[in-house]
Amino acid sequence: MHMPNRIIRLAKERALESFSALAEQTVVEADSMTTRAMSGASGVALADLVTVRNFLRGEARTLRARMDRHFASLLERAMVTMHAQQQKAAAQEINYATLTLIDDDVVTRQIEIERMVGRLREAEQVELGRVNLTIAIMHDDREARERENPFRPYLLARALYEALRELMWEESQSKVLYDALGMAMAHRLPGFYAGILDVFEAGGITARLAARPSAMKRGDSERAAWSRAAQDVRGVAPAGVRVTELSDEQQLAHARLMDKLQRLFELQQIDDLPRASVPTRPDQLALPDARAQPGDLPQRDLPHPDLPQLDLQLDLQLDLQPDLQPDLQPGLQPADPAAATRRQDLLDVVWDTFHKPKGTPVPRSARPHGERPLLDQALLGLQQEVAAGVAPPKPLALRGLLDPADIDLEQRRILDIVALLFESIIADDLVGVQMQHQLARLYLPFVRAALQYPELLYEAQHPVRRLLDRLGSVGAGVTPAAPCFAVLEPEVSNIVGAVLDLFDDDLLLFGDSESALDSHVSEMLAGCDAAMARCFAAVAEAQADSARLTGAGRALSAALQPLQVDPRLADFILGTWARVLSHPGRSAEEGIALLPELLWSAQEKTTPDDRAAMMRMLPDLVKRVRGGMASISLPEAPSKAAFDRLVAVHMDVLGNKQERARRLMSLDAFRQHFAGFAIDAVVPSADSEHWVGKFELEAALVRRGVQASVHAKAAARMARPSDADWLSWARPGTGFELKIDGQYRTALLCAVSAGEGAFVFSVADEQQQVIFLRAPLLEAMELGNLRPLEPAPLFDRAVESLMAGAKSLSA
Known part of the structure; x- marks a missing residue:
């Protein structure tokens, strides 16, 4: 990924500002913590705390200034060394001549700093992890390494340690102060890394947390192919590798890359100032006679082969590539060096297209009522032809079908970038041939949407992009070997056809198409496998049971609140009996009818008649309770534990050990209290809507035989x-x-x-x-x-490929 200097500079400035605020808050917090600790200390500990507090109040400004200075110095060094290619020395045998001693102070420093680093890491673990991943992805690395993060906690701990060591030399007091400041900094740290993340996200950089390290092999191969093609253009390819030595499929893939390179060259010139002697087409560059010309390569209309097969055994590291511009022929250098320096770099052009800061105003010309721009009119005509069954145009050939007079520079830039993007989308090797065809049919609606709504190129959640990504995911997941694939293909074709027929300027159509795709895929996967259909039904049943359980719990809590209920009985009712009430069927009605008797039986008995009535009630009560728990297939262990709690309550009642009731209620009064009780009218809260209970799911699976x-x-x-x-x-x-x-x-x-x-x-x-x-x-x-x-969504993979091509050309 390209790393714009302005974003790194803004992140650095935010880190410096945030650290200054953090240092100030740390000193204040440490002062408060030390003051609180003094209240329970005595002797030497109290003397150390007094010294520490006096230091914080007397040297706070100096300490903060030195912390800022050390952090700025460490951050500057970390900025230079992050992800720098270090030349590893040859391995040496260990012997007495190579062994050296480490000073005790160095060891002590590392121990103290690492202890504080662990404390800081735990204080804001999630945001720190996202910053680590963001830095890694910005350097084309899918493995996040904290040591490569220039904002890592080690710098914070080291800055504090060095600043404190310069001001306090007494060991015991310095240790107490360092611990106090460390705890205070960890307490005040939340928000530090979140602010740095905000800078990256505002600049359009969002770390996606689903990258697979194994997928980098494909990306490396594609970047190598781009670089190989770019070197062919410049005539500086490594000796021993010739285009004519490649297989037919590799030559075809190479030719398509050369076509995309030519469009990239043209894109590079859109915003250029006029200058002489600068080539605007790759075929204007001098190539050695021994090398085949790009135009001589086969141009057959065949499926795009897998780019990983285009492995030329080239050890290319694009980040370390030498500047390619000086490798051009001397006669091809710009005649006006000042104009060349003012030229916007191609890599920045592509980057800025797909990574706009949040809140960027979108220039959009209002369409007069009843009028359609000539460019959109031409594109709509082509879209209607594709809807009627005509093959969609090749992305790189679209501009040739349009009148240049109808296209301004900004529209040309969008047309070129979208063409290059779709060349990668419809040739993605993770998507099957059938889905590639459907994606190609969406090219014209996408172009028209991008011209009307340019923000879709950098808004990850834009409905147009979401539809593309979903089609890519389904195409990669549901392969032709799947039994339901034959049902999927015509439905996807219908969804794409609806977009072609109906899209004019309403983006909601893409969102509706995505929802239709999700619904169809779910129904299709359920309908192709009877066992899967039963599993689907069990999950739906478990979710309904879980929602009813939530409703039952809320209704029971409201009904029990005004009553005096033994805590053990309340635990039984809310924890076990609520499941009986939430189970659909006759058992739920019987369970509600049993509530008054459960509550009355657990109430103290003050008269012989009540005790006699309870003794007559208990056998039937126990039988009905056991039946209710059996109806929900409650396992033996939790069933026995719940029943034992209920028996203990009744034993206390019979033994006159039950707590005295504030107000005795008769059985009829309890029945009147629950006369209108119902759980269907209670709607689960928003927090519980997604909850599916483990017990409910397992019980539903058993009932369905899954x-x-x-x-x-x-x-x-x-x-x-x-x-x-x-x-x-x-x-x-x-x-x-x-x-x-x-x-x-x-x-x-x-x-x-x-x-x-x-x-x-x-x-x-x-x-x-x-x-x-x-x-x-x-x-x-x-x-x-x-x-x-997938290593990344389909759209993002295409952007990465386009960035690799731009990087291979950027000087």
């Missing part, structure tokens, strides 16, 4: 900003890899419950379905045990 592997247990986790990134992949028809017994197996996400509470997967060569509840799914994706087949 054998499935259920992942329902996960460590307690709070909602995190990254959850939305992970869940954006969890859509029906998306392909995944699931780690089973240490090995990754291909899996297909077949269904997602309403509210994203449960996710049903089919796994290759497995008879049983795999079901993840929401929290275990997020945990599995975070740990890498469940990962998407």
